[in-house]
Amino acid sequence: MNTTVKRNAIDWSSPDILNHLFLHIKTPLDSIITASAPSAAGSEIKNEIILSSSKEINDIIEEILNEIKSKSVSLTIQSRPDIFDIYESNKNVQDLCSKKINPEKVTKKDQNWLINLEKEIYNSISKNDLDLVDLSYKMAVSERQLHRKIASLVYLTPNKYIRILRLHKAKQLIDNYDQDSISQVSYSVGYNDSHYFSKLFSNQYDISPKELINSLL
Structure with missing residues (x-):
């Protein structure tokens, strides 16, 4: 036996x-x-x-x-996915989701999956073109499964989800005084066009990166 x-x-x-x-x-x-x-x-x-x-x-x-x-x-x-905290504290992010996220209904297994996904995204966050095929490979799922999994857990497309995390990381860089110029922050999170980055940042946080930097000086 x-x-x-x-x-x-x-x-x-x-x-x-x-x-x-x-x-x-x-x-x-x-x-x-x-x-x-x-x-x-x-x-x-x-x-x-x-x-x-x-x-x-x-x-x-x-x-x-x-x-x-x-x-x-x-x-x-980090035992809790960043997206949950971002979602709960940001009305603009809530409006991007097709449904209301309820972290209590997300299993621990799925939360760990999201944490690992976030780590993979953060590891490649400075890349302008974050390849979803490559990301799917690292997460051991097909690209279609990646779309479905993200949509079922946080009600976002992968591109919107990645954008939210990019801008979240950008805000952390500013808040922690790790970067003090818009172009540096922009490049650090994968945006080569700092004007486009500033527009996206303002849409998510209701304040421009420049205004946020100035408020911390």
């Missing part, structure tokens, strides 16, 4: 998992550092080499742990 063993999937993006992993590396490493402290003249050189290497590894782990702690909040927030 064949026995199937089920294994739980590990979310490697979770700060708790990463923190747990590196702490398990760090604990025995601390023991190595302590044990390698020079004690006898004959082993002093060898121990110094081990001690030096171990401390370098320890410093790297410390940096990683600090980075995990600093990003733990944003990683936790």
Whole structure:
């Protein structure tokens, strides 16, 4: 009789998992550092080499742990698709959707699918022509399935959905002072025409990028 063993999937993006992993590396490493402290003249050189290497590894782990702690909040927030927050806070985005989005009716599996889709879009967001065929391939669905899935979950076409995310990312760049010129922001989110970008941005946020930048100075 064949026995199937089920294994739980590990979310490697979770700060708790990463923190747990590196702490398990760090604990025995601390023991190595302590044990390698020079004690006898004959082993002093060898121990110094081990001690030096171990401390370098320890410093790297410390940096990683600090980075995990600093990003733990944003990683936790990403358990919910950005489109939900954008939709709930923006009347203009709501008007673009053919139906009302109800996040509570979207399964966790579909929410994770949307999160992965958003990650793929963000990874290629600076491209002027974001290829839907390529995006479909990365999501392991056909282009038709991509259209249907987005339409059924957020009631948007893929192009409108991508545009909303582009402009959302543009607003984040301005709000976080990552870019301070319209052309820089425009290029960063895949628009080569800054005037066209400004028009789309104004339509989504009821304020032009220039006005928003000036309001933050």
